Amino acid sequence: MTDYLPEPTVRPAPGFNASEDGVALRTAMKGFGTDEQAIIDILTHRSNEQRQEIAKFFTAEYGRNLMEDLESELSGKFEDLIMALMLPPADYLAKELNRAMDGLGTDEHTLVEILCTKNNKEIQEIVDAYERLFDRPLAEHMCSETSGDFRRLLTLIVTGVRNDGSVDPGKAREQAEQLHASGELKVGTDEEVFNRILSHESHQQLRLIFTEYKNVTGRSIEQALESEMSGELLEAMLAIVECVQSPAAYFAKRLHWAMEGMGTRDRTLIRIIVSRSEIDLGTIKHEYERLYDKTLESAVKDETSGDYKHALVALIGGP
Structure with missing residues (x-):
């Protein structure tokens, strides 16, 4: 395999101004009706770090919680996508893991997708976020929801045993x-x-x-x-x-799985597009087209609609 060159689709916005963005978002949500396009234009073209800066300004300036305001103004899958963009990456994936294990039955596909694709540093950030958010160690919760060799493999990964960087x-x-x-x-x-x-x-x-x-x-x-x-x-x-x-091939196949057949697995679609947008979504997009002879953008457009579709396409970065 050639060296993997990850290409993001979302980069920090040049000339970023948290107060300008904060004021624009407040304006988009005040009064009757919501200006969804303004919300999409700002939040899909800022890095996660910049979104956190906007949220801090919003609280300092208005004494309001930006996520709560967005949540009350938006609905459905569009709301799910915007909430995913606003959470710090490790917190978002920790919440997705918790959702995969909560209630009846366990979503093993999500556990695999999140845990088997990360390096030690990323795993550690998720483990720390999980304990902070849910007051319970991730490994312990996972052990109660999985079994056998699958449980043993995931436990080894979560305990950070991988010798990242060592080659012999x-x-x-x-x-x-x-x-x-x-x-x-x-x-x-x-x-x-x-x-x-x-x-x-x-x-x-x-x-x-x-x-x-x-x-x-x-x-x-x-x-x-x-x-x-x-x-x-x-x-x-x-x-x-x-x-x-090839991480890009893995995620391209997961995206294809999320959209094939009847109905769309929107949580998977949102999770991969949001969590890979600042890492290698550009590379995944090329791989998707190579594997399926169709652009990721056109596949997403076929499967989604409205503001949800517009926001996803903005994150994918167009053709």
Whole structure:
């Protein structure tokens, strides 16, 4: 794989002025009716840090909570999207994890998408936010909602065991052979070895291991996992493998999944577009078009409507 060059679609606005934006937002929400377009124009073209500055100005100037005002003026999926934009990134993802585990049943897809795609620093920020917001450790809540090897893998990730940045080319072949011995060469699979290597090693090291795996066995690591694993554990391991090789391809496929078939999985659509907009949504957009021969923007336009659609398209950054 070539070096991954993340291209954001949302960057800090040049010449940013929090008070000007704050006044404009207050004007957009005062009196009869709401000027949704003004809200979209401001909030989708500012970085999250700049949005936090606007919120601080809003409180200092008007003695009001900007998020609460927006919430009372907006509704539906458009409101969900704007709320997602206004929360600090780690707080937003912590809330999404909590929602995935709250109530009856657990949304394992969301746990995998958020936790298996992050580096240690990002995981730590989410873990800290989770405990601050919900007064409960993320690992503990997750352990009560998941089980087996899937639980063990997620727990390793959440406890931050990954050796980010460390690379040992000499060890990669040996680790590839360990994976081979624990999977295809064994009756039954030793998931613990897969869990340990996939959760501990840096993405750079895993890339080397996967290349060596192909050299040693003649099969890709994905083929090996698909023949040895199943269910959410397989989904989690494939997510790690894909993010090692191309995060953009992983998220492009998730976006496609969110929009295919009857009905749209709006929470997933919002979460990926908001949380990746300042990281690599530009790269994801190119990958989406390569994989599906259709622009992400046109796919989103087909699936959404109104202010919700306009705000999503603004975040994607047009064609």
